[in-house]
Amino acid sequence: MSVTRSESHVSEELRAPEISDFSPFPKSWYRLCASRDIDRTPFARTVFNRRFVGYRNSNREAVVMDATCRHLGADLGLGKVVGSCIECPFHGWKYGSDGRCREVPGATSAPDFAVQQVFPCQERHGSVYFFNGLEPTFPLPFFIDEVPQNYRSIDPRGFTASCSWYMVNAHAFDVQHFLSVHGRRLLEPLQVDTPSPFARRSSYLAEVLGEKYSDRFLRWVINDRVRITLTIWGGTFAVVTGDFGQRKSRFFVISEPLSDGHTRCEVIVFTPRISSRIVGPVAERLMLHIRRWLTTVYLRDEHSGLGSPRYNPLSLTENDHEMVKYFQWAAELNSIQGDQRCKKH
Ligand code: FES
Numbered sequence: 001m002s003v004t005r006s007e008s009h010v011s012e013e014l015r016a017p018e019i020s021d022f023s024p025f026p027k028s029w030y031r032l033c034a035s036r037d038i039d040r041t042p043f044a045r046t047v048f049n050r051r052f053v054g055y056r057n058s059n060r061e062a063v064v065m066d067a068t069c070r071h072l073g074a075d076l077g078l079g080k081v082v083g084s085c086i087e088c089p090f091h092g093w094k095y096g097s098d099g100r101c102r103e104v105p106g107a108t109s110a111p112d113f114a115v116q117q118v119f120p121c122q123e124r125h126g127s128v129y130f131f132n133g134l135e136p137t138f139p140l141p142f143f144i145d146e147v148p149q150n151y152r153s154i155d156p157r158g159f160t161a162s163c164s165w166y167m168v169n170a171h172a173f174d175v176q177h178f179l180s181v182h183g184r185r186l187l188e189p190l191q192v193d194t195p196s197p198f199a200r201r202s203s204y205l206a207e208v209l210g211e212k213y214s215d216r217f218l219r220w221v222i223n224d225r226v227r228i229t230l231t232i233w234g235g236t237f238a239v240v241t242g243d244f245g246q247r248k249s250r251f252f253v254i255s256e257p258l259s260d261g262h263t264r265c266e267v268i269v270f271t272p273r274i275s276s277r278i279v280g281p282v283a284e285r286l287m288l289h290i291r292r293w294l295t296t297v298y299l300r301d302e303h304s305g306l307g308s309p310r311y312n313p314l315s316l317t318e319n320d321h322e323m324v325k326y327f328q329w330a331a332e333l334n335s336i337q338g339d340q341r342c343k344k345h
């Protein structure tokens with residue numbers, strides 16, 4: 001039986017947004033590719049129905065732009081890099097790092113409309129990231145109070161969650177599921193704050209009660225208590241720290257919306273550079289691989305074990321109030337950033 005708005009289980013203050021209030025493709029940072037993917041040739045891929053291309057200009061700086069040529073729509077990712085320009089494979093129009101067409105073969109000048117949209121981009125830890133908008137509304141996230149240069153990373157691993165990006169990231173505020181899904185019993189109330197208008201953070205101290213092999217391993221070898229901090233930037237970019245006392249785990253989960261309503265999640269794990277000096281580079285790399293495997297499997301299994309959860313603003317209850325506040329915040333970001341409205345789930 002469906003629930004109507006008048007029968008909603010939350011107070012008016014906790015009224016959850018409509019699906020159409022969320023952006024289908026939020027203004028946030030996303031990972032385009034590995035840095036090495038653009039060393040020799042352009043690299044293009046589709047993110048939520050839009051084709052993005054990355055290449056290096058003559059200064060070796062990464063450039064990310066719309067890959068659909070403004071002339072007749074050919075894919076710039078199939079073109080080539082010439083000096084600081086990317087050349088379209090169809091009629092050879094050459095676009096500079098600012099997106100402006102520099103040369104049209106056989107013509108004295110380029111038409112005014114020959115400008116590709118260029119996206120803010122940044123390289124870090126061997127990845128090329130871009131911001132889905134004209135100007136970044138927040139810097140490329142990292143662990144708060146930590147310096148990126150002090151950390152190492154390896155290529156991400158990913159999985160697809162059968163739900164929307166906002167359902168994926170609502171996990172950070174879903175108090176009920178910490179025990180039922182993760183086997184973590186909260187030892188204190190969930191703390192939630194907004195360290196930036198574009199970041200919402202949750203933090204909790206929990207006892208590890210789960211019976212999965214990974215939980216038993218944590219209890220026996222590392223610690224039976226953990227403080228988890230999750231900071232969700234732009235609604236989609238999760239920066240996660242697990243503090244087990246002597247050991248810490250640090251990773252990103254970048255949610256990339258797919259056009260079928262599902263979400264591609266990229267997991268990027270980090271380790272402090274200092275560990276290389278302590279255990280040596282080979283052992284450090286091995287540890288990064290193990291961390292990546294454990295983290296990705298843990299998250300992938302969680303999502304595959306839930307089927308296809310669906311957002312319903314009318315079926316949330318008072319127990320879900322932190323989730324509702326996250327949904328309100330994520331939908332509000334959409335209007336703050338002037339994004340287009342969600343057409344479908
Ligand atoms: S389609 Fe790109 S130059 Fe014609």
Ligand SMILES: [Fe+2]
Pocket residue numbers: 171172177181182302
């Ligand atoms: Fe979860």
